[in-house]
Amino acid sequence: MNLIEAIAAEGKKTANKIRIIVGIIVFLVVVSAAPNNPAIVNIIYLITIAIFAIISIINLKTVSSLIYSKVIKYGTALFEISIPTILKLSHLATAKPHLMINEGAAFPAYFLFILLTLFQNDRSLTILAGVVATIEYSILVIIGIFVFHIPIISGSSEWGHIVIDDEVGKIVMLIGFTAISVAVLRNLQQFAFTALDNEKNALTKADQLKEIVDEAKTVNTSLIDVSRNQTEISAVLSDVANDEATMSEELSSMYEEQVSAIELIYKNTIKQTDETKLMKDRIHEFIEIQKNVITVGEQMLNNIVTITEYSKKTEASLNELSHIMDIVTQSGGAINSFLEVIRNITDQINLLSLNASIEAARAGEYGRGFAVVADEIGKLAMATSDNAKEISSQLARINQDINSSISIMQNTQKALNDMIAIISASKSNINEVRNAIGNQQKAIEDVKRQSDILDSLSQEILMAINEQQSSMNESVSSIQKLSEVAQIVADRTMQMNELTIQINTIAQKLAEVTAVMAN
Structure with missing residues (x-):
């Protein structure tokens, strides 16, 4: 296993640890907010958390074995990036569909799950997660406006309305964050390749130095x-x-x-x-x-x-x-x-x-x-x-x-x-x-x-x-x-x-x- 493979393996382990921590935190938040949410919302939340927990366990068990494949990796990333969308869609079952857009607690999860893809050391996966997050959130805004006819306003926020310029800003933030994440990952990969070359050179020089030391011992x-x-x-x-x-x-x-x-x-x-x-x-x-x-x-x-x-x-x-x-x-x-x-x-x-x-x-x-x-x-x-x-x-x-x-x-x-x-x-x-x-x-x-x-x-x-x-x-x-x-x-x-x-x-x-x- 070379340096890049070792970094990727450690990144996968770290991502799994973060998944477990996030799952526990989300579970505690849902449990504490359950009395204030409708039953259907709580059920959707718990089902989503359960699926997320199962996927986290599968990743944890297979990350160090040959069973781990691209299907598991990309499937996990697509489900994770869809969790905020699922949580927002749960508000459609209530009398307050505008919360699907205006409820802001789930939106930062898009950024969190895009960051998790960085630990996989795969730029394609990061781009896919960013694109899916942008598309899903854009679909949520379109559904709210054209299906449920939620009123649109601009400027300051108002209850039961969609502030269109804020939503456009969020979509731009997702696109920008995805681009920044891809650039950071590219730089990290270049750094890793450079470190790998330096490691090879260091090993070669170490072998040469060992030969010199052995020869010096013989001369001594x-x-x-x-x-x-x-x-x-x-x-x-x-x-x-x-x-x-x-x-x-x-x-x-x-x-x-x-x-x-x-x-x-x-x-x-x-x-x-x-x-x-x-x-x-x-x-x-x-x-x-x-x-x-x-x-x-x-x-x-x-x-x-x-x-x-x-x-x-x-x-x-x-x-x-x-x-x-x-x-x-x-x-x-x-x-x-x-x-x-x-x-x-x-x-x-x-x-x-x-x-x-x-x-x-x-x-x-x-x-x-x-x-x-x-x-x-x-x-x-x-x-x-x-x-x-x-x-x-x-x-x-x-x-x-x-x-x-x-x-x-x-x-x-x-x-x-x-x-x-x-x-x-x-x-x-x-x-x-x-x-x-x-x-x-x-x-x-x-x-x-x-x-x-x-x-x-x-x-x-x-x-x-x-x-x-x-x-x-x-x-x-x-x-x-x-x-x-x-x-x-x-x-x-x-x-x-x-x-x-x-x-x-x-x-x-x-x-x-x-x-x-x-x-």
Whole structure:
């Protein structure tokens, strides 16, 4: 059922309610006026009211069913519009036929029953009711004048006469009221059709809006998932950065005594300044190109690629540093073995010195010089033993520091492995990102060329360092790389955290908008 049909159905129900109310009011009026009316008039009134009541009940029972038809609708309207005529005709049975015209209580009923047709939403029915009312009342006037010869006057009213200009005015009022009712009904129907079109448009827009809300909810869910993944990656990266920073501090404290050996590196680093500036310029060009190509999502993928590469470099550096630690540990073990031999020799020397002192005492005056020599040898052996113990203690502390560093490196390597495992899930999109930045290959090649020059200078620096300092310099280089990686990881983590905050903010706003639109 569309809007117009619903309005028509409600109008029929309202019309039935009005019929019932009008029937009750007319019945009460007839009953109250019955003592003053002739019996024939009262009988006609009651019969008319009874028929009206039956018709009202039929309409009330059939209006919502398929039984209701045009016959019932038009028959009801024709009978209703004839009720005032029937009531007026009842005065012909009395000695006062002029009341058929002059009795004015029934005339407004014509207007009431014409109004009732408006609730049927049928202009033809309204026109028919108005025409029938006009014709019937005109016939009443003609019957009064030409059949019963009721006198005609004009102007002021007089008992027993028909005021012709008043009757013509009433007929004109019926015609005008019918025309106005038809115009009102036409406007109402046009309004209903317009409302129906608006309803259809509103429903269409509501469906479109629902689709948009559903799509927004899906996007919001995806944003929340991406934000959650970024949060997990940021947490792992933060742990890795902290572990790398801790390890760098530990290793730096171990190799502070070897800083003097790196002075040569500083001299060669000066030679690298110009090339480094060129490299920075190229990198700046590379970054500017990236800003025009990479979107927020591609920036995140680029960060993942960068972190992955540095993580692999860090892992290689950790392996290299671990190998160096193993060499140092093995050297410490060899030194401990050597110190053990020294301690055994010093014990034997002490024993020989004691025996020599005993023999010198037996020799008396002749063995005094030999006793002095034996005593000095014993002191020398004692000092050697003390030095060996001190060296052994220092080696134990060094081994303890090395073991602590190895433990830190193992923890860092485990954290790196966890980070790589999480990042590997996002590597499927790296090739697409690389294709999107294909036009940046020239800048990348320039950066690579500058990197090769820096590598060549680094080789010259490493060749300038003597063989004894090579292992320590490699460790320092690894520490520097770890520090750089830790800083890069920290910077990337901050960027990812900022992106995560932005995504969370967008997701919250989107969720609020979709909630408002859904309601």
